Amino acid sequence: MSDYDSDALAGLDPWLGDILAGLSPAKRKRAATKLGQALRRSNLARITANVEPDGGKMEERKARLDRRGRVRKKAGGKMFRKLRYARQWAIRARSDSVEITLKKGDGVALVHHFGKRGFVGRGPDGKKIYTRYPQRRLLGFGEGDDQLALDAAADLFAKQR
Numbered sequence: 722m723s724d725y726d727s728d729a730l731a732g733l734d735p736w737l738g739d740i741l742a743g744l745s746p747a748k749r750k751r752a753a754t755k756l757g758q759a760l761r762r763s764n765l766a767r768i769t770a771n772v773e774p775d776g777g778k779m780e781e782r783k784a785r786l787d788r789r790g791r792v793r794k795k796a797g798g799k800m801f802r803k804l805r806y807a808r809q810w811a812i813r814a815r816s817d818s819v820e821i822t823l824k825k826g827d828g829v830a831l832v833h834h835f836g837k838r839g840f841v842g843r844g845p846d847g848k849k850i851y852t853r854y855p856q857r858r859l860l861g862f863g864e865g866d867d868q869l870a871l872d873a874a875a876d877l878f879a880k881q882r
Contacts, residue, residue: 746816756873757812757819763869764821764860769805774861788845804830804859821860833857 744752764774771779785794803809804823813820823830832839836856844850 749816750814752873752876753814753816753819754812755876756870757814757821759869759873760819760866761807761810761812761821763863763866765805765807765810767863768801768859769799771800773858774863774866775858776864779857780855800857801829801833801859830859834859 767774773779779800781797782800784792784796787793809824811822811824813822829839831837832854834857836854838851838853841850841852
């Protein structure tokens with residue numbers, strides 16, 4: 722999930738770069754960790770609400786049918802139950818960058834984030850059934866995330882004085 726809109730924070734790069742240049746590598750890494758934690762909280766709140774980073778609703782789940790074609794589970798409902806927890810996501814902070822990734826594998830998240838083909842189950846004849854999932858962006862920069870970066874910079878100033 723490392724593909725992101727590189728222009729999302731382009732306006733902050735020069736300003737934050739000047740601030741971070743005056744700090745030691747350890748303090749830059751600590752600041753990157755704080756920013757990563759704030760971004761992770763923001764993204765997990767969006768995942769819980771089934772909202773994409775741009776503010777639009779994620780495409781709903783389809784109804785789940787049994788072998789006879791009857792509805793087993795209704796359409797809609799909450800998605801990504803396990804991905805809503807911070808313990809599922811790792812923050813890799815360095816002195817010059819921060820990255821939010823899944824701790825275990827990439828299965829469900831990658832399939833949905835990029836709209837890939839995934840395994841659904843088996844048919845009555847035992848053959849595997851695959852489907853192409855709609856693209857549901859899980860991670861990204863949304864409204865207010867630029868303010869998180871500014872707040873992290875403000876905390877740096879407050880601790881410096």
